[in-house]
Amino acid sequence: MTVSIRGRLRARPVSISAATTRSWLRADRRFGVALLVPAFAVFAVFVFYPLVKVFWLSMQGTDIFGQPAGFVGVKNYVTTFTDPEFGRTMAQTAIFCLAVVSGRILLGLLITIPLTVKLRGVPVFRALLTSPMVVSVSAASVAFAAMLAPGTGLLNSVITRFGGPAIPWLTSTRWALVSVVIVTVWGSIGFTVLLLLGAFSGIDADVIEAAHLDGAGAVRTLWSISLPLVTPTLFFVVVTGTVEALTTFGQIQILTGGGPAGSTTTLVYDIYQAAFGAASANFGLAAALGVVLFLLILALSLVQFGVLEKRVNY
Amino acid sequence: MRRSARSRIRATLLYAWLCAAVLVVCFPLYYIFVGALTPTAWLNRGLEGLIPIHLTLDNVIRATEVMPLGRQFLNSLAVTFAQTVLQVSIGIAAAYALVFCRLRGTRALFLVLLSSMMIPAETTLIANYLTVSSWHLIDTVPVVFLPFMASALTIFLFRQAFLSFPGELREAALLDGSGHLRFLFAMLLPITRPTLISVTLVSATAAWNGFFWPLLVTNSPENRTIQVGIAQLSSAEVNDVGVVLAGAAMVTLPVLLLVLLAQRFLAGGITAGALK
């Protein structure tokens, strides 16, 4: 007999009979339920209950300290959807997601493909080019904030030295979102390259060899063999990258605070500002915006699981 | 001959491209670490200030004087440790139950789990904030990891690994009379070790990098995590670039070391977990 919880619960010699199997099963189930309790307790308290509560909050008014102050029906939703700035926020969110995801895919491929060529020193390049992975959002943002600072920043001092015009990276409504996109793409490029490297290395070498023997050049092989074979990974990057971009917060908070003139306010930042922004504490409005975010992510996840279902074994 | 000349040109071009990519991609990292060790007076001179010839620890010392970064570093370590250990052990337990305990309704339970992955933390955050605030936990260290003690993704990844565990081995273990715990620790975990390591690394990195929630639920500098600490350092000392970068370097160094030590597992585990 071994030491096990089942053993301790009911010490019983092992013999395979119908009765023991049944009692095993019962013990198994009891044990299994016990194992599931912590996880589902956490999810109940911190995921499912708050989701319900957010729906409830979204129909509540708010006092100046953010406490619910009575049922207001769909007022918060009406406020949200009739505010012209909400349309702008959603447009900016879409542009931001699109730019970040396409930036990640494009740069990711441009960096990864040369790394799949057998050359001396490639492992070193791999390590270097995936290194941004180690930098957290907040470290990356404070470093870029210093580099892009108006007046004193490093980047402008380099540009102006070569005779270029100083660019108002973080202070102009035209550039601020671009800057946040740059920082976000930089921050996620390491991980993207890592994923793509995994995908490319998973391609059967024989397939490539066969293509070469058929007289296909490197570019052609890449275009019609390798790329189609890594599309699952590309798709994965697109979906998770979109969700990640949609929920971006740190970069915006540190670099621009949603400004100037709201030009870098995305949906998630809008939630933050409604609930915790300067003198706002409007939790009802923030909850309504949170519901909008939830529905967006739900739609995306359904797409993801729909397309990936065949690959995910359940 | 022409072929080798062409391939040499091709190699040269590839190298040139890769070097350019390294220059752009790695410059911010270089900036963080060299800037952290260079006096701001030099940094303000532009690019030439970044030649690492004026190295000093002054920025780091000053950064820790302005913000209790040491304390915040320990807070982050504590949060990361607790969150990772809880996520991994709760994750193993739940995945084990789903795969090996022949529960009825496993599929339904699993769908509930999957659905929780579709609920963004940014949506539930407002309600969670009100919850922990009603428990008087605002501005404490444990509240930083409290809502993240379990992660659906972790359970999902462990489940994937456990499902691919050979059925014959499991049968053999049962016939041997080994109980659940013995089977778990003596067979299952050693065999799924790559997943265990990579999931642990992913959990730990996520815990270390947390920003939004820690920002909301802590107030006092001594209860902040270091990620929030350096963001505050950056707004308090915006004129002193070196000090700001010293903070960024302090945050980055542990992860850099960890990744250097475990890059193999990180790469293998994430891609395997994501796409199996």
Place this chain on the structure above:
Amino acid sequence: MSSRHPLLIAAAAAGTAALLALTGCSSADSPSSGSSSGPVTITFWHEMAGPAATELTDLVDQFNKQEKGKITVKASFQGTYADVQTKYTASVQSGSTPDLLMMNDVSTGFMVDSKQTTPLSTFTAKDSSFDENTFPSVVRKYYAASSGGLAAMPFSVSQPVLYLNKSLVKKAGLDASKPPTTLTELATWASKIHSSTGAYGMTMNMSDSWMLEELSASGGQDFCTPDNGRGSDRVTGIDMTSGTQVAFLRELQALFTAGTALNPGTDPNVMTSSFASNKVGMMLTSTGAYTTADPTKKTSVVSSFPTTSTSTDAGAVVGGNALWISGKNHSDAQQNAAYAFASFLHSPEVQAEWANATGYLASNTDAADTTVGKKSLADPNVAAMYKQLSDTPASQAAAGCRTGAFPTVRATVIGAFNKIVEGADVTSSMKAAETKSAEQIAAYNTAAQ
């Protein structure tokens, strides 16, 4: 006033729990321990960074040493004023407000509406050593409580001023001893500096709409309607499209679109460091920026804030911050300790020190007679700041606006201004901001009921 006074006050006030309860202030429902004679530790939240933070830490240490065994003040930097208001809101929810809170000028309306603090007048009424006349009259007016007396202890007083970079001004062939007095003159100077030195001609604090409010006041215009909230009615809207306002906005717009003015973004520290490193010729911002803008006190000339019209109501609104003593959920011992520390910070010596170290103006007029105060006033730049403070008329425009929605409204107005400096139409941008602000104020007024 001797520095021993706060001690006496603390001792005397410790036994006045009954009185506090009688006055009907919120401390009545606090879990008060009454006459606890043990050492009291109080938490103090502030927003000071840079040299001001260093000086404040020194002052806290000084107080803690002086009150050793009786009161310990635990001071902590909590971020920008906007951050702190958010956190304060959160701390009200969780019942963990700091004992003493430093809050800026524009949050006065919110702090009053929050009903979480004990009005300063509750303490000063029992403190015979306290003299309300030690505050400049504009300051007293700004922080007046509706019940009479002061709502909070004014700590830092600032004025918006014009800073000139001596060397850049000289290079442009201009005379820093005859600085521009109107915004139009300032614009001419800025263009000259920009064209002849290549540096930016001017910059201004754009972290919020404060400078625009000041430019309105310096044209005799109210920023909020009705009556800047100083009458009997709550503020319901803002005014940013009067003739004077549109005119100065257009003038600024021209400077920014021509590349003459530097947009420093939301971080005022970026602006001061650009000025200090000779990248900008002139700067409109708080007197509080003096020590960071000109650490040697030799490279700049400080001059009075430019006017935008010749109205007799024209003047500058005081800025700065005040100290609020938490009432609800704070024991009398804690409240009295907080008052003791606040009074310590108001003493002439401390105010003179504070003003000298930060560039804020002393909120105690007696500070001028202290050794440090006299030495500070020898600096013509500092003298210019005090002159502006004493020249300010007690007009409604110069009293400034009071609404709890102020911080939100500021974000809206500076947002519109950010578009204007990039060339957007002045009137329509500000009209949109007025509409949005009115909605925000209405929402706030509903929430505050």
